[in-house]
Amino acid sequence: MIGLDHVVLLVGDMAEALHFYCDVLSCRPGYSFPHLAMEQVWCGPQLIVLVDTSDEKAAAMVPPVEGGRNVDHVCLNITRCSREVLRAHFDAHGVAIETEALHSGARGMGESTYIHDPWGNRLEIKGPPLL
Structure with a gap:
């Protein structure tokens, strides 16, 4: 093991998420996967992956229990x-x-x-x- 590569966070509005993570927390835009309702932002040398669960393209990422937390x-x-x-x-x-x-x-x-x-x-x- 050499370190953390990325974490994946579920969000409900991609524009708001990018504003929060880039403008409020100063992350930098990373890779973009609109076909998966996914954007990645750089947090130093690691990535935070944002998945917009309000987008039907992210249906596979929606937790089976509403409000569930892991x-x-x-x-x-x-x-x-x-x-x-x-x-x-x-x-x-x-x-x-x-x-x-x-x-x-x-x-x-x-x-x-x-x-x-x-x-x-x-x-x-x-x-x-x-x-």
Whole structure:
């Protein structure tokens, strides 16, 4: 095993998802698969795959149980950023912060901020290790 390649998140509106992941979280557009109702965005060297479950082309990806969940959260690393700046950024985009904490991760102990995307996918936004 050498690392994480991508995660797949189910969304309900592709335009809104691309706005959230690119404009709010600063991911970069990646590969596009409109025939699968799928867009990919770069999150550093990894991909976040967005599948629009409101599109009939994504029928095979819709969970069998409405509202079913099989992932608690995805953690996205960021560079050093003060909590105040991060709070102001999310506030400007209408994104509520669920909680803030100090948590461990692959890079060590760092500040974590938990938010949800517009479809309820829980995201941990994690800064670099504190020294």
